[in-house]
Amino acid sequence: GKTVVIPPRSKRNDQRDYDRHLYKARHLIENFFAKLKxxxxxxxxxxxxxxxxxxxxxxxxxxxxxx
Structure with a gap:
């Protein structure tokens, strides 16, 4: 039941789908923790x-x- 969040590399043969909104939220949270550290x-x-x-x-x- 897991979803893919990280986008695949551009040179990958089979491009998989990912949730762009979830990836954007994850990126914001990771940047917040980096600033907090x-x-x-x-x-x-x-x-x-x-x-x-x-x-x-x-x-x-x-x-x-x-x-």
């Missing part, structure tokens, strides 16, 4: 408790979203 406190997880770490993730995500 630029914050050192998120990558190295300085906070000891899950509550503080989640707060730092929310803060960094809001900064990324506003820029």
């Amino acid at each position: 630029q914050y050192r406190c998120i990558v190295t997880r300085y906070d000891k408790t899950a509550r503080n770490f989640l707060g730092a993730v929310h803060l960094a995500a809001s900064v990324v979203w506003l820029n």
Whole structure:
């Protein structure tokens, strides 16, 4: 029941179909996580408790979203 999300290479003999909208959404999410990983406190997880770490993730995500 899985769907293909990544498009095939252009030189492939049998071109398969893929969902362009789902691929676009996946690309946005991957770019968001790449921007989120630029914050050192998120990558190295300085906070000891899950509550503080989640707060730092929310803060960094809001900064990324506003820029």
